[in-house]
Amino acid sequence: MQTAKNTRFAFVLLFLLYMFDYIDRMVIVSLFPFLKQDWQLSDTECGLLVSAVYWSILLFSFPVSILIDRWSRTKTIGLMSVLWSLATLACVFTKNFRQLFTARIAIGVGEAGYAPGGTALISALYPPEKRARMLGIWNASIPLGSAIGIALGGIIAEHFGWRHAFGIVALPGLIFALLFFWVRDYKTIRLDTPESETPAGTIGLGSKAVHTAGSLLKPSLIFNNLAFTANVFVTTAMLSWLPTYFHRLDGIPMSQAGPKAGLIMFMAIVGAPLGGYLSDRWTTRTKQARMLFPAISSAVSALILFLAFTYLTGSLQYVALLLAGVTLIMFVPPGVAVTQDVVHPGIRATSLSVNIVIQHTLGSPLGPLFVGAMSDRHGLTSALGMLPVFTLIAGILFLVGSFYYAKDTASVEVVAIEME
Secondary structure (H helix, E strand, C coil): CCCHHHHHHHHHHHHHHHHHHHHHHHHHHHHHHHHHHHHCCCHHHHHHHHHHHHHHHHHHHHHHHHHHHHCCHHHHHHHHHHHHHHHHHHHHHCCCHHHHHHHHHHHHHHHCCHHHHHHHHHHHHCCHHHHHHHHHHHHCHHHHHHHHHHHHHHHHHHHHCHHHHHHHHHHHHHHHHHHHHHCCCECCCCCCCHHHCCCCCCCCCCHHHHHHHHHHHCHHHHHHHHHHHHHHHHHHHHHHHHHHHHHHHHCCCHHHHHHHHHHHHHCHHHHHHHHHHHHHHHHCCCCCHHHHHHHHHHHHHHHHHHHHHHCCCHHHHHHHHHHHHHHCCCCHHHHHHHHHHCCCHHHHHHHHHHHHHHHHHHCCCHHHHHHHHHHHHHCHHHHHCCCHHHHHHHHHHHHHHHHHHHHHHHCCCCCCCCEC
């Protein structure tokens, strides 16, 4: 039986690992000016160093998620965390763009299974009525890790050189990864029914397995995943380019531009738990609120970004961007909860991996690359000014998906979760 102490231990480690996941992933964005100076990189090439991680996650997330659902959440999370930490450490020893690009791909391989495994484990540890709330608190580690990575990158690079930034952030994640092997897992949930038994030693593929796999095509899930992707296009682009934006706009060194941009992303530490809490509260009264809430928060974010990059300057612009740092992340807890709500409990990690595959095909890798390419042609301010369009599209997609949510959740079978 899972005790409250064991649950807290698991959640704290999941939070810390997700934080270092994003520290390792985003530390590079404050290193762009140093890499451009040493290796004469273009903005497009800098964007590719961010996109490399997401393309790798795209390729490996789905197969790893099947391993998570059918083998072990905790063992897979531990192994993947060790891999991404070692890959981050390897960035220290790279000598050119190709080697660093390859190391960044390896980081993505390690990170591919973390979000699906962590989400499935949290969904098992906490009841549905607390799901978005706890996922919101867990996802607050994303802006926290991003802000720390962005701030540390510029500071460490200015004082010790950009290579040291990779080495310093890699080691703590490795320690927490090793600790995770002591976390208790839940028993793997079978997908087949007694009437459709399969031979011993094989994964069940009876009628129930086919039925649960089909739930990945539910309309609410499809619209949710597409909306998620449009928002991630924007958030990843901003994470990648805001430090350089302030560096160029204000003429300040990266040791100042990184923390200035990092504070905007850090505001999501308020937005993520708040989004989970508010959507959970609203869902108790309105079933469709799980998707209506991110529809509203996305539309509000689009308006704030439009004003910030089109009309506002100076302190007013920065205040608007700080507010956007809160609202931009609010879609994540309810959006992730939808991926768990509408599918069979035996394929929760797989469901999130489908979301990740879609967002890392059309969203995460293309956002930084799009802004980098548009910056080379039209300037960075104009490139960032195009982002509100994608956030508005996300709001519309969430709204459409809300019309299907109640029916899709009603068809999900309730299955008891047992701890090992």
